[in-house]
Amino acid sequence: MKKLLVTGSSGLIGSEVCTYFAKEGWEICGVDNNMRADFFGSGGDTRWNQQRLEADLPNFRHYELDIRDRPQVLELIETLKPDAIVHCAAQPSHDLAAKIPFKDFDTNAVGTLNLLEATRCYAPKAVFVHMSTNKVYGDSPNELPLTEQDTRWDYAQATHYGGITEQCRIDQSKHSIFGASKVAADVMVQEYGRYFDMKTCCLRGGCLTGPNHSGVELHGFLSYLVKCNLEGKHYTVFGYKGKQVRDNIHSWDVARFIHAFIQNPRQGEVYNLGGGRNNSCSILEAFSLVEKITGQKMVYDYVDQNREGDHICYISDLSKIKSHYPDWDITKSLQSIFEEICQSWTQRQIVSVR
Numbered sequence: 001m002k003k004l005l006v007t008g009s010s011g012l013i014g015s016e017v018c019t020y021f022a023k024e025g026w027e028i029c030g031v032d033n034n035m036r037a038d039f040f041g042s043g044g045d046t047r048w049n050q051q052r053l054e055a056d057l058p059n060f061r062h063y064e065l066d067i068r069d070r071p072q073v074l075e076l077i078e079t080l081k082p083d084a085i086v087h088c089a090a091q092p093s094h095d096l097a098a099k100i101p102f103k104d105f106d107t108n109a110v111g112t113l114n115l116l117e118a119t120r121c122y123a124p125k126a127v128f129v130h131m132s133t134n135k136v137y138g139d140s141p142n143e144l145p146l147t148e149q150d151t152r153w154d155y156a157q158a159t160h161y162g163g164i165t166e167q168c169r170i171d172q173s174k175h176s177i178f179g180a181s182k183v184a185a186d187v188m189v190q191e192y193g194r195y196f197d198m199k200t201c202c203l204r205g206g207c208l209t210g211p212n213h214s215g216v217e218l219h220g221f222l223s224y225l226v227k228c229n230l231e232g233k234h235y236t237v238f239g240y241k242g243k244q245v246r247d248n249i250h251s252w253d254v255a256r257f258i259h260a261f262i263q264n265p266r267q268g269e270v271y272n273l274g275g276g277r278n279n280s281c282s283i284l285e286a287f288s289l290v291e292k293i294t295g296q297k298m299v300y301d302y303v304d305q306n307r308e309g310d311h312i313c314y315i316s317d318l319s320k321i322k323s324h325y326p327d328w329d330i331t332k333s334l335q336s337i338f339e340e341i342c343q344s345w346t347q348r349q350i351v352s353v354r
Helices: 012-023 035-040 047-056 070-080 101-122 177-195 221-231 251-263 283-294 319-324 334-353
Strands: 003-007 027-031 060-063 084-087 127-133 146-148 153-155 199-205 207-209 235-238 245-250 269-273 280-282 300-303
Touching: 003 012, 003 070, 012 027, 012 047, 012 207, 012 251, 047 060, 070 101, 084 101, 101 127, 101 177, 127 177, 127 251, 177 199, 177 269, 199 251, 207 221, 207 251, 221 235, 221 245, 221 283, 221 334, 245 251, 245 334, 251 269, 269 319, 280 283, 283 334
Parallel strands: 003 027, 003 084, 027 060, 084 127, 127 199, 199 269, 207 245, 235 300
Antiparallel strands: 146 153, 245 280
């Protein structure tokens, strides 16, 4: 039985990867220490997801480990010698990072280095997939000419219609402290692939979403938005008239691509991974979508100050990823994503009342 190590296994992408590969017959080693609750409080707690994995997946084993702990990381990989590693653990909020820069960098950059070096030493043939972020581009995507439409910002020139490519620069821009720590991790993953001939890739995610997200205001755009709608809570829109655009990809489609890469790995690769134009929406458009599903009006406040380094319009160009892996494509539509998230939050609310 092949062995997969997943860091951040109780999070959105990590738990989806665990479920996907368990069904493919892999032995799953999940690493998580519920740091999301430390970062975001009780609303970010992921223990429920850990318990779900332990109950549902007979070939899953949980490891309570902090990726910042170098000796423990080295020992774990030396002991397990996994066939593949999917690294999802991170401090994910660019707002929060400015308040905890040491913890942010130690988690995102140093934690990634710990895993890379442990893999090089004890499992050098393993495939290493790193969940990076589109925030490695900083605010450079905002330099593209934009046009303001009724409900969204969009690219003004036809040449940019497909979105942001991997050629977008990652330096000389404002990233947020979070974006900078993820740049460090991203570059190290590439370097270990090229310098040490390891099978690695960085997936620069757009808006990663799905029903198993513990969405909070500082991280988890669609999940938190839906939760606010269902609970009648105020949602705060930060700048850009609420017309800022994100492309949304379901965690299942992320797991499907990771499987494709592990089956046919490359060295030091970089891919933009999002929902593409068809799965893009602005905040205002997201309000409209969720209102149609739940029948409840969105209650929100507007603050005329955007988040530092925030993207005005970000759509992932999927040309490269599809050219390298032509059998992979988006399978979950934006409508189905909203419906699944609504159903998940409704179910969690029922369980919590019981």
